[in-house]
Amino acid sequence: MPMKMRGTVWKFGSDIDTDRIIPARHLNTSDPAELARHCMEDEDPGFAGKVKPGDIIVAGKNFGCGSSREHAPFSIKAAGVACVIAKSFARIFFRNSFNMGLPILECPDAVDSTSAGDTLDVDFSNGIIKNVTKNKVFKANPIPQFMQELVRAGGLMKWIKKRGMV
Amino acid sequence: MTITEKILALHAGKKDVTPGELINAKVDIALGNDITAPIAITEFRGVGGKKVFNRDRVVLVPDHFTPNKDILSAIQSKAVREFAVEQKLTHYYEGGDVGVEHALLPEKGIVVSGDLVIGADSHTCTYGALGAFSTGVGSTDLAAVMITGELWFKVPPTIKFVYYGKLNKWVGGKDLILYTIGDIGVDGALYKAMEFAGEAIGRLSMDGRFSVCNMAVEAGAKSGIMEPDEVTRKYLRNRAERPPRFHFSDPGAIYESTMEYDCAKIEPQVALPHLPENTKNVTDVGNIPIDQVVIGSCTNGRIEDLKVSAKVLRKNRVAKNVRLIIIPATPSIYREAMERGYFDVFLKAGAVISPPTCGPCLGGHMGILAPGERAVSTTNRNFMGRMGDSTSEVYLANPAVAAASAVKGRLAHPDEVVKP
Ligand code: SF4
Numbered sequence: 128m129p130m131k132m133r134g135t136v137w138k139f140g141s142d143i144d145t146d147r148i149i150p151a152r153h154l155n156t157s158d159p160a161e162l163a164r165h166c167m168e169d170e171d172p173g174f175a176g177k178v179k180p181g182d183i184i185v186a187g188k189n190f191g192c193g194s195s196r197e198h199a200p201f202s203i204k205a206a207g208v209a210c211v212i213a214k215s216f217a218r219i220f221f222r223n224s225f226n227m228g229l230p231i232l233e234c235p236d237a238v239d240s241t242s243a244g245d246t247l248d249v250d251f252s253n254g255i256i257k258n259v260t261k262n263k264v265f266k267a268n269p270i271p272q273f274m275q276e277l278v279r280a281g282g283l284m285k286w287i288k289k290r291g292m293v
Numbered sequence: 294m295t296i297t298e299k300i301l302a303l304h305a306g307k308k309d310v311t312p313g314e315l316i317n318a319k320v321d322i323a324l325g326n327d328i329t330a331p332i333a334i335t336e337f338r339g340v341g342g343k344k345v346f347n348r349d350r351v352v353l354v355p356d357h358f359t360p361n362k363d364i365l366s367a368i369q370s371k372a373v374r375e376f377a378v379e380q381k382l383t384h385y386y387e388g389g390d391v392g393v394e395h396a397l398l399p400e401k402g403i404v405v406s407g408d409l410v411i412g413a414d415s416h417t418c419t420y421g422a423l424g425a426f427s428t429g430v431g432s433t434d435l436a437a438v439m440i441t442g443e444l445w446f447k448v449p450p451t452i453k454f455v456y457y458g459k460l461n462k463w464v465g466g467k468d469l470i471l472y473t474i475g476d477i478g479v480d481g482a483l484y485k486a487m488e489f490a491g492e493a494i495g496r497l498s499m500d501g502r503f504s505v506c507n508m509a510v511e512a513g514a515k516s517g518i519m520e521p522d523e524v525t526r527k528y529l530r531n532r533a534e535r536p537p538r539f540h541f542s543d544p545g546a547i548y549e550s551t552m553e554y555d556c557a558k559i560e561p562q563v564a565l566p567h568l569p570e571n572t573k574n575v576t577d578v579g580n581i582p583i584d585q586v587v588i589g590s591c592t593n594g595r596i597e598d599l600k601v602s603a604k605v606l607r608k609n610r611v612a613k614n615v616r617l618i619i620i621p622a623t624p625s626i627y628r629e630a631m632e633r634g635y636f637d638v639f640l641k642a643g644a645v646i647s648p649p650t651c652g653p654c655l656g657g658h659m660g661i662l663a664p665g666e667r668a669v670s671t672t673n674r675n676f677m678g679r680m681g682d683s684t685s686e687v688y689l690a691n692p693a694v695a696a697a698s699a700v701k702g703r704l705a706h707p708d709e710v711v712k713p
Binding site: 142144146147150151152154155156157169188189192193194195196197198215217218219222223226227271273282283284285287288292293 | 315328329331332335336339340341342357358362363365366369412413414415417429430431432433434436437440441445447479480483484510513515568655656657674676677678679683
C-alpha cells in the first residue's frame with residue numbers, strides 16, 4: 128500500500144459506530160462494490176456518491192466503535208478512502224484496519240485543526256500529517272514496530288504466508 | 294499479575310507479561326458467525342489454507358440472520374455450512390440446534406475457565422464471566438487463527454471495578470454494567486481489560502455475570518473478566534468439555550486504576566438513544582411512549598431473564614399497539630422456558646415468541662423498527678439505526694424494566710406493574 132497520500136478531507140464527529148459506517152441491513156453480502164455504495168449511509172447519505180478515490184476521513188474520538196464487522200473498514204477502503212485520521216479508534220476497528228491494510232492514524236491535534244474540504248498530505252511511514260490548506264504540520268501517535276511490519280507485509284494474511292505458516 | 298496477564302502469559306509461553314507488550318499467543322477457541330465467518334473462510338482459502346488447526350476448536354455459529362432472512366443471507370449461511378462439513382468441525386450449529394453464540398458456547402461447555410478465546414464478534418468478551426480471557430476480533434484475525442492456532446495480542450492494562458453492598462430490588466447484572474458505562478463513558482475502558490469484583494458480583498448468578506462481561510466492549514474494553522468462584526465451578530460441572538484452569542489476580546497485581554461502586558445507589562437503569570453511556574434511573578426518564586419491546590440477545594436472553602420477565606408479565610397484558618418480542622437465546626433455554634410454563638404467561642400477555650436468533654438486536658429481522666418508532670430492548674447497543682430506520686430509537690434496559698414497559702406502553706419501573 129502507498130505510504131504517502133494527498134487527499135481532500137471528509138469530517139465526522141466522535142463515537143461514529145460501525146452501524147453508521149455500514150448498517151447491518153447490508154451485512155448479508157461482502158461484495159466490495161455493494162458495501163462501498165452504502166458506506167456512511169446513515170451518517171451522511173450523500174457520502175458514498177460524492178467521495179473520490181484518495182479522499183481522507185477525519186473524525187473525533189472512538190471511531191469505529193461497536194461491532195467487529197470487518198465490513199466497516201472494508202466499505203471505507205472500497206469507497207476509495209486512502210486513510211482515516213481520528214482522535215482515537217475503537218480497538219477492533221483499529222486491529223481490523225491494520226489486518227487489511229487500511230492506513231489509519233491517531234492524531235487529536237490534526238483533527239481539531241482540520242475542516243471538511245481541507246487538503247492533507249499524509250506520510251504513513253513517519254506519521255507526519257500536513258494540512259496544506261491551513262499550512263500546519265502535525266505528528267500522529269507512533270505505530271508499534273510489529274504493526275508497521277504487518278502493514279509492510281500487506282496485512283495479516285500475507286504476513287502469515289510470508290512466514291510460511293500456511 | 295492480574296488474572297488477565299496470567300492467562301495471556303500462559304498462552305504465550307512466557308513467565309510474565311506486562312501491559313503494552315505485544316505477544317503471540319495460542320488460542321483455545323476461535324469463533325465465527327454467519328456474518329463474519331464467510332469473509333474469514335474466503336481469506337483462509339485465499340492464502341491456500343487446507344485444514345483448520347484443530348477441528349474441535351474452531352466454532353461456527355450462524356445465528357445473526359438465521360433462520361435465513363433472505364437469499365443473500367442464505368448464501369452466507371451455506372458457505373459456513375459447507376466449510377464446517379468439509380473441515381468436519383465438531384462445533385457447528387444450525388436449525389433447531391443453533392442459539393445466540395455467546396449464550397450457546399458457555400452453555401455447551403465449549404469455553405472453560407482459563408481459556409484464551411477469540412471470536413469474530415465484538416461480544417466475545419462475554420466469556421470473561423467464566424474467568425477466561427476472551428476478546429472480539431475481525432474476520433482476518435479469525436482466518437489467521439483457523440490456520441495457525443495463534444494470534445498477536447497487545448497485553449491490555451487492567452481497570453478494576455469493585456461493587457459493594459447488596460443489589461436493590463429489580464437490579465441485575467445489566468444495571469451494574471449500564472451504570473458503569475454511564476459513569477466511565479463508551480471509551481472509558483478503551484483498549485483495556487475490565488476486571489469485575491466485589492461482593493455484589495460474587496452474589497450474581499452466572500447468567501447475571503454474563504450480562505456484565507457482555508457489555509465490556511460497550512465501554513471500549515478489550516475484555517471483561519471475573520475471578521472464578523464456587524458459582525463458576527458449579528456452572529462448569531457436568532458441562533465443561535475440557536478441564537478448566539482457575540486463575541486469580543495476585544494480591545500485589547498492578548491495576549491502572551480501581552473504581553468502586555456502592556450498589557445501594559444503583560436503581561434499574563435505562564440507556565437512552567443513541568449511546569449506551571446515556572444512562573438514567575428508569576424513574577427519571579419521564580413519560581416516553583414506546584412501540585416495541587425486545588427481550589433476548591446475548592446480553593439478556595437467558596433463563597433467569599425469561600424468569601423475571603414472566604414474573605412481571607404474569608396476569609398482565611401488553612399495552613395496546615405495543616409489540617412484545619421474546620427471544621430465548623438457545624434451544625435449551627427455549628425448552629426450559631416452555632417446560633417452566635413461561636410461554637403460557639408470555640402468550641397470554643400477547644407476546645410473540647421467536648426462535649433463538651440475534652434477529653432484531655442488530656436490525657437483522659424479526660422486529661425491525663419503522664421511522665420514528667421507539668423500542669425498549671434488553672440488548673446491548675442503542676446506536677442510531679441499530680434496530681431499523683435511522684430515525685428509530687432504542688432504549689436499553691434489563692428484562693424486568695422491558696417487560697413492565699411492554700405492559701405500560703411506556704418506559705416503566707417493574708413496581709408499577711407488579712404489586713408487592
Ligand atoms: S445478540 Fe446482538 S449483540 Fe449478541 S451476538 Fe447477536 S447481534 Fe451481536
